[in-house]
Amino acid sequence: xxxxxxxxxxxxxxxxxxxxxxxLAAAGITVAEDPEKSRKLILPTNQPDVRVVLVRxxxxxxxxxxxxxxMGVAGKDTLIEHGxxxxxxxxxxxxxxxxxxxxxxxxxxxAQAVRxxxxxxxxxxxxxxxxxxxASKGVHVDLIKLYGSMELAPLTGLADAIVDxxxxxxxxKANQLVEVERIMDISSHLVVNQAALxxxxxxxxxxxxxxxxxxxxx
Ligand code: AMP
Numbered sequence: 001x002x003x004x005x006x007x008x009x010x011x012x013x014x015x016x017x018x019x020x021x022x023x024l025a026a027a028g029i030t031v032a033e034d035p036e037k038s039r040k041l042i043l044p045t046n047q048p049d050v051r052v053v054l055v056r057x058x059x060x061x062x063x064x065x066x067x068x069x070x071m072g073v074a075g076k077d078t079l080i081e082h083g084x085x086x087x088x089x090x091x092x093x094x095x096x097x098x099x100x101x102x103x104x105x106x107x108x109x110x111a112q113a114v115r116x117x118x119x120x121x122x123x124x125x126x127x128x129x130x131x132x133x134x135a136s137k138g139v140h141v142d143l144i145k146l147y148g149s150m151e152l153a154p155l156t157g158l159a160d161a162i163v164d165x166x167x168x169x170x171x172x173k174a175n176q177l178v179e180v181e182r183i184m185d186i187s188s189h190l191v192v193n194q195a196a197l198x199x200x201x202x203x204x205x206x207x208x209x210x211x212x213x214x215x216x217x218x
Contacts, residue, residue: 005200006049007207010064010072012057016188019095020073026214027207049203061087061191070196070204076186077165081128088197090208091190094215098167100129102181105154110161110180114139123153124163133163133183151175 009024011017013035024031024045032044035054043052055063060074061082073093074082077100102122104110113120114137123144124130134141144159151171153159165186166172172179190211197204 004049005203006051007071007200007203008069009050009052009207010055010060010069011052012060012073013054014057015096016057016073016075017054019188020093023093023095023211023214027210029207058082064191064193067193067195069193070200071190071192071207073188074191075188076184077126077129079189079191081126083128084191086194088192088194089189090192091212091215093188093190093211096186096188098165098186100126100163100183100186101166101179102133102161102163102183103151103154103166103172103177103179104161106176106178108154108160113160120161121159122161122163123150123159125150126163129183130163151177 011020017035021031028047029050030046031052032046033040035043041054043054045051053063053069057075058078058081060072061079061084063069064072065086075096079089102110117140119140119142120134121144122130122134122141123146125146125148127143127145130141130143144153146153150162150164153162154177155175163183166179169179190208192204192208
């Protein structure tokens with residue numbers, strides 16, 4: 001069935017894009033081009049009124065919040081850091097799963113540092129999650145905001161610990177870091193612009209319902 005009101009879906013390249021494809025297929029939507037082979041940022045689909053825009057993972061909530069896209073798929077980590085303003089969050093899609101953890105150098109006694117009430121220097125891209133987590137434990141931290149390669153921070157003496165996404169744990173292991181606390185499990189969620197949900201209720205609800213029926217429970 002074709003929609004009459006155009007729908008724009010914001011996705012990021014990589015795991016989220018790949019793992020959203022089967023959900024789109026359940027809604028009868030196939031993306032016409034492979035983002036890994038194309039430089040296009042707007043991808044048409046087999047449905048003339050549905051298109052996909054490719055944005056950075058951290059920009060998905062912003063695009064949806066301000067109506068640059070009607071809906072999008074974003075990790076729980078990204079949504080917490082964004083704050084979620086203006087977003088309706090109807091579904092946990094149970095895709096792109098990983099966890100947010102605290103990691104330190106293998107020779108750093110994290111438990112002892114926490115017990116002694118030491119002020120920890122923590123490097124992370126996820127400052128909101130880290131701030132909330134250490135506050136809930138009553139641990140004093142100096143947060144150092146980084147945008148990538150967090151694993152380097154404890155190795156160079158920039159920080160005592162990092163808060164980062166962990167999937168297999170291979171990146172930590174390759175850099176002689178150990179996971180000392182698991183903060184939360186992460187998966188990607190469907191987010192919808194609140195105004196669009198009213199103005200384009202029928203086509204959006206059709207996609208949300210199809211996604212809901214296709215989610216593989218964890
Ligand atoms: P791994 O070596 O499998 O534990 O993966 C860890 C690396 O992949 C870290 O650099 C993470 O920032 C990144 N990573 C893992 N899972 C995700 C995810 N779901 N979304 C984005 N980045 C991820």
